[in-house]
Amino acid sequence: MKRHTIEPRPDWQRIVEEQGLIYPLTRYPDDSLRPYWDESAYYSFSLPEVEALENVVEELHAMCLAAAAHIVEHDRFADLGITDAKLAGRIRESWRRRAEQPSLYGRFDLRYDGSGSPAKLLEYNADTPTSLVEAASPQWFWMEERFPGADQWNSLHERLVDAWRRQSELLPTGPLHFAHSETDELGEDLMTVAYLQETAEQAGLETESISVEQIGWDSLSGRFVDQKLRFIRSCFKLYPWEWLAADEFGPQVLGTYDHGGGSGTTAWIEPLWKMLLSNKALLAILWELFPEHPNLLPAYLDGPRELADTGGQGYVAKPLLGREGAGVTLHPADGSGEPFVPAEGEAYCFQGLAPLPDFDGNRVVLGAWVVEDESAGLGIRESAGPVTDEYARFLPHVIL
Secondary structure (H helix, E strand, C coil): CEEEECCCCCCHHHHHHHCCCCCCEEECCCCCEEECECCCEEEEECHHHHHHHHHHHHHHHHHHHHHHHHHHHCCCHHHHCCCCHHHHHHHHHHHHCHHHCCCCEEEEEEECCCCCCCCEEEEEECCCCCCHHHHHCHHHHHHHHHCCCCECCECHHHHHHHHHHHHHHHCCCCCEEEEECCCCCCCHHHHHHHHHHHHHHHCCCCEEEEEHHHCEEECCCCEEECCCCCECCEEEECCCHHHHHHCCCHHHHHHCECCCCCCCCEEEECCHHHHHCCCCHHHHHHHHHCCCCCCCCCEECCCCHHHHCCCCCCEEEEECCCCCCCCCEEECCCCCCCCCCCCCCCCEEEEECCCCCEECCEEEEEEEEEECCEEEEEEEEEECCCCCCCCCEEECEEEC
């Protein structure tokens, strides 16, 4: 793994926007606009390196499924902050019947520096992962233009199309709706959903676009309906389950949740059982089930334990349901960081501190994708600070 600088293409912004990346710039607090898609540098990998990382990703995915089974079997929903018995029961049933429910993709965030040390799992985005468009499309076309004949860890598009084709038999009749939130100001969620809708159409599925805010409830039939008053029998939503379950119509969502094509229900994608994997408590349960695993960092729910000891590893405090680095705080063992002060009403996972690799002042995290149960591609983000946040940049990569 190496970082290389390169001159960006003269018309790079127009090019990536035409390829679906309509959010190539990020607005910073000083009101300046700076590249989110950053092709002033790229990363290169060797083929054996990528093959080894693919194996790591698929092993981690299998371990996460084992952890989900453990949570359900041992009724550990409270560790995830899920204290509503009805919601826990619905998740349990969703997990039990997961073979009947479509489930598409997820993204592992990994710490990896190419030095020979094993990759470390930072978190698993299994419910509403983004940065998919840039990973699947613009970086592939960038490689074809800048490095013809090279390769890339990127089979996302064809795997997504194949996944929809294989799982189409699990969907009820009628169009598959694709929902995003109107509160998305940047267009990232909109384009992620639009891209996934395109892959479903290429697989031969009938689709319909809708916003979450446009979804209606027909009290007479007890069904969700779209703008044309058609029943919504299946829906892909880029809207976190913890939000959906807590919304005004959360009881109706859970009351009509599809556990396998029943009459009067809605099949939601990703399925409800993904709540077991999109929660940072998963990291602590993984460490409990697979202690000292080379691709895991120590993690706990009841406090940092030995991580906070003088001369220890230090720790990162992560809210169980945080996104884009929100609420994450770093606490080195030498005491150089700020004391940990929990936010009111917030539950945390305490994970061993593993500072992100620093390449010329750029701190990098690998976003490794899975489609169904197989490794499918890579997206790389860089940040100036120690936490990958909303100001991170996306950089392309090649296999040389």
